[in-house]
Amino acid sequence: MKRRTGESAQRGAALRGAETFPWKAAVGRLLAWYRSSARDLPWRRDRDPYRVWISEVMLQQTRVSTAGPYFERFLRRFPTLEHLAEAETDEVLKAWEGLGYYARARRLPEAARAIRAAGGFPRDAKALLSLPGFGPYTAGAVASIAFGLPEPVLDGNVRRVWCRLFALGEPDGGDLRRRLWDLSRLAVQSGPPGDVNQALMELGATVCGPRRPACPTCPLRRECAAAGEGRPESYPVPRARKAHPEWAVAVALLWRGDRFLVTKRPPGGLLGGLWELPGGKVEEGESPEGALAREIREEVGADCEILAGLPVVRHAYSHFKVVLHPFDCRLAPGSPPPAPAVPHRWILPEERGSLAFPAATNRIFERRFAAEDLRAAEEPASFGEGERE
Numbered sequence: 331m332k333r334r335t336g337e338s339a340q341r342g343a344a345l346r347g348a349e350t351f352p353w354k355a356a357v358g359r360l361l362a363w364y365r366s367s368a369r370d371l372p373w374r375r376d377r378d379p380y381r382v383w384i385s386e387v388m389l390q391q392t393r394v395s396t397a398g399p400y401f402e403r404f405l406r407r408f409p410t411l412e413h414l415a416e417a418e419t420d421e422v423l424k425a426w427e428g429l430g431y432y433a434r435a436r437r438l439p440e441a442a443r444a445i446r447a448a449g450g451f452p453r454d455a456k457a458l459l460s461l462p463g464f465g466p467y468t469a470g471a472v473a474s475i476a477f478g479l480p481e482p483v484l485d486g487n488v489r490r491v492w493c494r495l496f497a498l499g500e501p502d503g504g505d506l507r508r509r510l511w512d513l514s515r516l517a518v519q520s521g522p523p524g525d526v527n528q529a530l531m532e533l534g535a536t537v538c539g540p541r542r543p544a545c546p547t548c549p550l551r552r553e554c555a556a557a558g559e560g561r562p563e564s565y566p567v568p569r570a571r572k573a574h575p576e577w578a579v580a581v582a583l584l585w586r587g588d589r590f591l592v593t594k595r596p597p598g599g600l601l602g603g604l605w606e607l608p609g610g611k612v613e614e615g616e617s618p619e620g621a622l623a624r625e626i627r628e629e630v631g632a633d634c635e636i637l638a639g640l641p642v643v644r645h646a647y648s649h650f651k652v653v654l655h656p657f658d659c660r661l662a663p664g665s666p667p668p669a670p671a672v673p674h675r676w677i678l679p680e681e682r683g684s685l686a687f688p689a690a691t692n693r694i695f696e697r698r699f700a701a702e703d704l705r706a707a708e709e710p711a712s713f714g715e716g717e718r719e
């Protein structure tokens with residue numbers, strides 16, 4: 331007889347627990363709880379695939395409270411798939427500014443064009459998965475919520491619920507992920523798939539939170555192995571945290587008259603397609619001022635003169651941190667004329683709102699232009715003859 335490998339034996343063990351799990355009863359209680367307790371969120375008001383798609387991409391990277399206003403603004407700017415398919419990447423990045431993970435935003439108009447070319451959203455998960463930017467989570471969410479197909483989802487909230495419900499204490503990895511997807515697949519067989527998926531995510535977000543889960547109010551309390559053990563917070567096992575490197579970066583507000591220089595990042599990679607201030611990494615043994623002079627020479631082909639140091643801004647990305655040292659600068663006397671090798675613009679301070687910048691750059695702007703912004707806000711509006719306030 332063929333022997334089972336360690337992996338399949340372990341996986342089988344998890345699924346054995348799942349086989350005796352009272353799916354119908356538990357999912358029934360979960361759905362009853364969801365229908366009475368779910369938060370009223372803007373993307374839950376209908377099942378339009380376009381709205382479901384946009385909301386799910388946003389929710390993969392941010393909290394519901396942050397995503398709400400972004401979602402409303404995005405839908406005002408691009409109310410339909412057609413509007414998004416016609417959009418320039420820059421416009422989409424501007425609407426996405428501050429949400430992070432800009433690669434996802436860049437792929438939205440690309441996917442919208444593919445969906446339009448196909449005559450609408452495909453109604454099966456495999457075809458959805460082939461669209462630009464669609465991973466298993468997005469495909470599962472759109473297929474189940476918009477089209478009622480029995481397709482699973484797995485996000486951080488659902489992962490936490492499954493790990494606790496079945497007391498899955500192994501470290502994160504391929505084995506665990508496969509089991510969790512298997513559990514999600516079983517769940518959507520036991521009720522309306524879109525509601526089941528949303529109820530699981532809602533439970534993880536509001537009741538079964540990372541700290542102090544509200545077990546006494548949980549509709550799955552009866553079946554929950556971790557709560558039965560009296561230590562729900564021990565699951566899931568925390569992911570091993572890697573130390574994130576920290577880099578110092580010097581950047582310039584390089585002024586020419588009343589305008590300063592901004593450059594555009596290449597379309598791929600981190601913050602791709604966003605605008606930024608010229609500058610770069612401070613190398614070992616270099617001062618921020620020295621690094622800035624070198625970077626401006628390399629990047630802009632000019633020599634700069636520092637006028638003033640501006641407040642330092644710290645920012646954490648998913649895998650590293652930066653400490654930004656901004657400076658007000660102008661071209662040094664006798665400098666060659668600036669000739670940036672990358673797309674660039676010389677903008678007035680008030681024009682910065684029309685371009686998409688990384689969050690850290692916007693924080694530099696907020697501090698640098700706080701006084702000007704306040705003055706502009708306080709200036710009395712001028713009224714034409716006959717107009718009234």
Ligand code: SF4
Pocket residue numbers: 491494495537538539543544545546548549550551552554555556557562
């Ligand atoms: S009983 Fe507690 S630990 Fe278990 S799923 Fe519910 S909230 Fe989470």
